[in-house]
Amino acid sequence: xxxxxxxxxxxxxxxxxxxxxxxxxxxxxxxxxxxxxxxxxxxxxxxxxxxxxxxxxxxxxxxxxxxxxxxxxxxxxxxxxxxxxxxxxxxxxxxxxxxxxxxxxxxxxxxxxxxxxxxxxxxxxxxxxxxxxxxxxxxxxxxxxxxxxxxxxxxxxxxxxxxxxxxxxxxxxxxxxxxxxxxxxxxxxxxxxxxxxx
Amino acid sequence: xxxxxxxxxxxxxxxxxxxxxxxxxxxxxxxxxxxxxxxxxxxxxxxxxxxxxxxxxxxxxxxxxxxxxxxxxxxxxxxxxxxxxxxxxxxxxxxxxxxxxxxxxxxxxxxxxxxxxxxxxxxxxxxxxxxxxxxxxxxxxxxxxxxxxxxxxxxxxxxxxxxxxxxxxxxxxxxxxxxxxxxxxxxxxxxxxxxxxxxxxxxxxxxxxxxxxxxxxxxxxxxxxxxxxxxxxxxxxxxxxxxxxxxxxxxxxxxxxxxxxxxxxxxxxxxxxxxxxxxxxxxxxxxxxxxxxxxxxxxxxxxxxxxxxxxxxxxxxxxxxxxxxxxxxxxxxxxxxxx
Numbered sequence: 001x002x003x004x005x006x007x008x009x010x011x012x013x014x015x016x017x018x019x020x021x022x023x024x025x026x027x028x029x030x031x032x033x034x035x036x037x038x039x040x041x042x043x044x045x046x047x048x049x050x051x052x053x054x055x056x057x058x059x060x061x062x063x064x065x066x067x068x069x070x071x072x073x074x075x076x077x078x079x080x081x082x083x084x085x086x087x088x089x090x091x092x093x094x095x096x097x098x099x100x101x102x103x104x105x106x107x108x109x110x111x112x113x114x115x116x117x118x119x120x121x122x123x124x125x126x127x128x129x130x131x132x133x134x135x136x137x138x139x140x141x142x143x144x145x146x147x148x149x150x151x152x153x154x155x156x157x158x159x160x161x162x163x164x165x166x167x168x169x170x171x172x173x174x175x176x177x178x179x180x181x182x183x184x185x186x187x188x189x190x191x192x193x194x195x196x197x198x
Numbered sequence: 199x200x201x202x203x204x205x206x207x208x209x210x211x212x213x214x215x216x217x218x219x220x221x222x223x224x225x226x227x228x229x230x231x232x233x234x235x236x237x238x239x240x241x242x243x244x245x246x247x248x249x250x251x252x253x254x255x256x257x258x259x260x261x262x263x264x265x266x267x268x269x270x271x272x273x274x275x276x277x278x279x280x281x282x283x284x285x286x287x288x289x290x291x292x293x294x295x296x297x298x299x300x301x302x303x304x305x306x307x308x309x310x311x312x313x314x315x316x317x318x319x320x321x322x323x324x325x326x327x328x329x330x331x332x333x334x335x336x337x338x339x340x341x342x343x344x345x346x347x348x349x350x351x352x353x354x355x356x357x358x359x360x361x362x363x364x365x366x367x368x369x370x371x372x373x374x375x376x377x378x379x380x381x382x383x384x385x386x387x388x389x390x391x392x393x394x395x396x397x398x399x400x401x402x403x404x405x406x407x408x409x410x411x412x413x414x415x416x417x418x419x420x421x422x423x424x425x426x427x428x429x430x431x432x433x434x435x436x437x438x439x440x441x442x443x444x445x446x447x448x449x450x451x452x453x454x455x456x457x458x459x460x461x462x463x464x465x466x467x468x469x470x471x472x473x474x475x476x477x478x479x480x481x482x483x484x485x486x487x488x489x490x491x492x493x494x495x496x497x498x499x500x501x502x503x504x505x506x507x508x509x510x511x512x513x514x515x516x517x518x519x520x521x522x523x524x525x526x527x528x529x530x531x532x533x534x535x536x537x
Contacts, residue, residue, distance in 0.1 A: 017421030022433045032436045048478050 006188035013154035020148035027147035031111035057133035058187030065095035089129035217521030225259035238265035247275035273497035292318035412529035417508035429501035440505035470506025
């Protein structure tokens with residue numbers, strides 16, 4: 001079976017420490033000072049119980065953002081990961097309207113200016129664009145796992161290929177569920193529900 | 199060994215034989231000169247002007263000292279009050295003593311050279327020791343210290359630094375025979391009894407009660423921030439720039455407070471202003487805020503003036519027996535700030 005990189009997120013293990021948000025913004029040079037970024041952890045009160053949900057691009061098999069992109073800036077690579085080619089993005093934001101998970105955000109000219117001041121010569125971002133998570137393509141090209149996975153102290157984020165029997169997500173994948181399957185986008189990211197909850 | 203007892207009564211022969219040190223004893227010792235007059239204090243990575251209760255009383259006590267030295271990585275409130283600041287290298291710039299967790303040994307090592315004219319805490323202490331004529335006790339580097347600790351295992355600091363984390367072969371705990379006099383779980387603690395306490399843990403009612411318009415004042419921590427140290431970190435500031443006051447919907451309604459309103463929390467020790475977080479996640483007779491905010495140091499340009507400090511609202515308390523910092527025994531009034 002073809003390679004398909006994705007993530008399983010165990011909701012039992014997230015403490016809302018937001019280390020994933022910090023490490024992601026450093027690894028991908030995203031405008032964290034604005035509150036925007038590739039991943040977020042939401043904190044919702046359900047009755048008197050708080051529920052922490054790590055959110056990121058769901059890596060849909062039938063990705064609306066990819067389908068509506070007029071320039072092909074949003075595309076899928078050989079490992080099934082949906083990516084953005086910054087130079088080809090014209091900033092039309094169609095992808096933002098199309099994504100039912102709110103996983104895309106604008107990395108605008110002002111953000112880029114601020115990022116240049118912050119990261120200087122090491123900054124890899126060259127153009128304003130509508131950004132998204134690519135499962136840390138830059139880190140993976142150096143043999144590293146995604147930043148959010150590496151820094152998750154609860155090991156709530158498990159990265160790998162559900163088709164590969166040696167991958168840490170292989171056995172978890174069938175136990176986990178996709179969020180918003182009714183959108184029909186076939187998200188590859190899955191979540192392990194909190195024990196004792198429906 | 200010094201010929202005088204510790205100022206805080208901690209340790210063998212003192213009022214708190216089981217205590218490990220009570221920095222919060224400083225104000226009362228300064229005020230009473232009992233057991234003796236305090237003339238100088240060196241604060242090392244410690245910020246009592248934010249974190250040790252009744253800030254106003256602390257400020258008055260510190261003003262009476264002839265010498266205050268602060269060793270810190272950032273301009274804390276206590277550093278601002280010091281006569282001398284000895285800037286310490288950031289944790290990414292310094293070597294530290296070995297860290298042992300369970301059966302693993304690791305070492306903090308510098309990943310960059312110090313960006314500024316700073317030294318590690320250990321180098322600062324060594325320098326102070328030389329200046330005060332006791333340098334001969336401190337004639338070793340942190341690497342040598344770690345090597346001495348590791349010698350029984352046959353390892354070196356260098357090896358741990360190379361490996362990052364090393365696992366030690368340890369004997370698994372024997373739950374059949376515990377390291378207690380009886381070899382079993384002991385509910386009776388003679389050591390605590392000998393130190394002036396009761397042999398079995400006993401409920402001691404708090405001195406204060408939430409009555410009338412007063413609410414129990416509580417504080418805590420969140421995973422995003424570490425104590426009072428990270429509020430000015432740009433990444434963590436972006437995630438949580440200020441604290442808020444958790445207040446029950448019924449309690450808020452009785453005071454005309456809506457979610458997000460600016461409120462003033464006040465009592466006999468001090469006051470603070472922050473936004474209300476109206477939530478069922480708290481009891482109706484209590485309010486709660488996260489520790490570490492309400493920074494008064496303008497050099498911490500992001501955190502400055504954001505949120506409120508719980509330390510302003512607690513009395514300075516040394517808990518019985520353990521001599522720890524006692525918190526949670528205070529009540530407050532809460533009102534909406536009309537702007």
